[in-house]
Amino acid sequence: MELPTPTVLPTKTRAARLYGARDLRVEELDVPPVGPDEVMVAVAAVGVCGSDMHYYAAGRNGQNVLRQPTVLGHEASGVVIAAGATSGVQTGTRVAVEPAVGCGVCPSCRSGRYNICPYGTCLGSPPTNGTMSDYIVVPARAVHSLPAGIDTITGAMIEPLAVAVWAVQRAQVRIGQRVLITGAGPIGILVAQVARASVATEIVMTDVNDDRLAIATTFGVTRVINTAREELDIADMDRVLECSAVPRRCGAQSRQSGPVAASPWWARRPPRSTAFRWPICSATRSISSQRSDTRTPTRLPSRWLPAVPWISNESSLAVSSSMTRRRRSRPPSLTPVTSKSW
Numbered sequence: 001m002e003l004p005t006p007t008v009l010p011t012k013t014r015a016a017r018l019y020g021a022r023d024l025r026v027e028e029l030d031v032p033p034v035g036p037d038e039v040m041v042a043v044a045a046v047g048v049c050g051s052d053m054h055y056y057a058a059g060r061n062g063q064n065v066l067r068q069p070t071v072l073g074h075e076a077s078g079v080v081i082a083a084g085a086t087s088g089v090q091t092g093t094r095v096a097v098e099p100a101v102g103c104g105v106c107p108s109c110r111s112g113r114y115n116i117c118p119y120g121t122c123l124g125s126p127p128t129n130g131t132m133s134d135y136i137v138v139p140a141r142a143v144h145s146l147p148a149g150i151d152t153i154t155g156a157m158i159e160p161l162a163v164a165v166w167a168v169q170r171a172q173v174r175i176g177q178r179v180l181i182t183g184a185g186p187i188g189i190l191v192a193q194v195a196r197a198s199v200a201t202e203i204v205m206t207d208v209n210d211d212r213l214a215i216a217t218t219f220g221v222t223r224v225i226n227t228a229r230e231e232l233d234i235a236d237m238d239r240v241l242e243c244s245a246v247p248r249r250c251g252a253q254s255r256q257s258g259p260v261a262a263s264p265w266w267a268r269r270p271p272r273s274t275a276f277r278w279p280i281c282s283a284t285r286s287i288s289s290q291r292s293d294t295r296t297p298t299r300l301p302s303r304w305l306p307a308v309p310w311i312s313n314e315s316s317l318a319v320s321s322s323m324t325r326r327r328r329s330r331p332p333s334l335t336p337v338t339s340k341s342w
């Protein structure tokens with residue numbers, strides 16, 4: 001009888017683990033064994049999201065509080081180096097990692113609405129360890145293979161792109177519309193690109209930072225307004241997409257009636273102090289009436305795979321350019337992978 005090929009997979013990994021505000025430590029952690037329906041991913045790229053920055057700066061992100069050391073990171077891509085027997089994933093597959101992981105067996109998960117799984121977790125959302133590791137082990141259903149034309153850097157951007165696709169679809173942006181996007185950060189820039197690809201005629205973007213606004217003009221934004229200096233008249237806008245988390249500063253003034261609003265940041269509920277007072281219209285109404293539809297911006301029901309064609313088909317999308325900075329980590333110096341099979 002032929003014996004299986006011996007394999008040596010990494011048992012240790014470097015990981016960036018947050019202990020408290022401004023207390024991020026690069027440590028060596030154990031890599032858990034790969035279960036039958038799991039895969040081990042050699043992480044190639046991880047985005048640093050605003051939520052990671054909040055956890056680092058303050059030890060919390062809104063109502064999510066860091067209560068125990070947690071590995072950050074939820075925007076990741078990499079290569080599968082080990083796959084469990086029932087995972088259905090081939091080793092060597094380049095993948096994007098979806099951070100919202102449902103239990104896989106409850107009624108919500110079985111109906112495809114894993115984003116509202118009552119037992120679900122989100123990678124990088126304390127206390128669930130995230131993707132800022134050389135190696136991670138995740139359920140196979142959390143990885144999506146990357147088409148040949150999408151590199152791993154861009155693959156790591158699929159998570160924030162999915163947020164943008166979700167927001168534009170929620171707002172029902174249509175051909176020829178005039179769209180206001182408040183906030184010129186990476187999410188706002190991605191939303192602008194998806195809105196442009198949806199053939200919005202005019203895309204107005206607000207922020208209080210001139211540098212960000214200057215960058216926005218290179219992504220198809222037709223008009224920028226620094227709301228620290230200039231009043232904004234949004235009377236003739238068809239759609240508003242709030243991407244700043246501080247809409248008051250970005251010129252979204254109170255109105256009794258107005259355009260459809262959608263916000264990547266309001267997935268659970270609009271902030272109480274918001275300046276938006278539009279009648280709750282399609283995008284936000286569907287969120288509040290189906291409160292469970294989307295819990296957080298990263299928990300996007302079935303928006304993951306639809307985001308991929310936006311990269312592969314919409315050549316006008318400069319997704320990876322939407323990142324503000326890049327850093328290259330030194331390669332892992334821990335136990336090398338000596339086999340690609342499992």
Ligand SMILES: [Zn+2]
Nearest residue numbers: 049075159160
């Ligand atoms: Zn993110």
Ligand SMILES: [Zn+2]
Nearest residue numbers: 103106109117
């Ligand atoms: Zn579930």
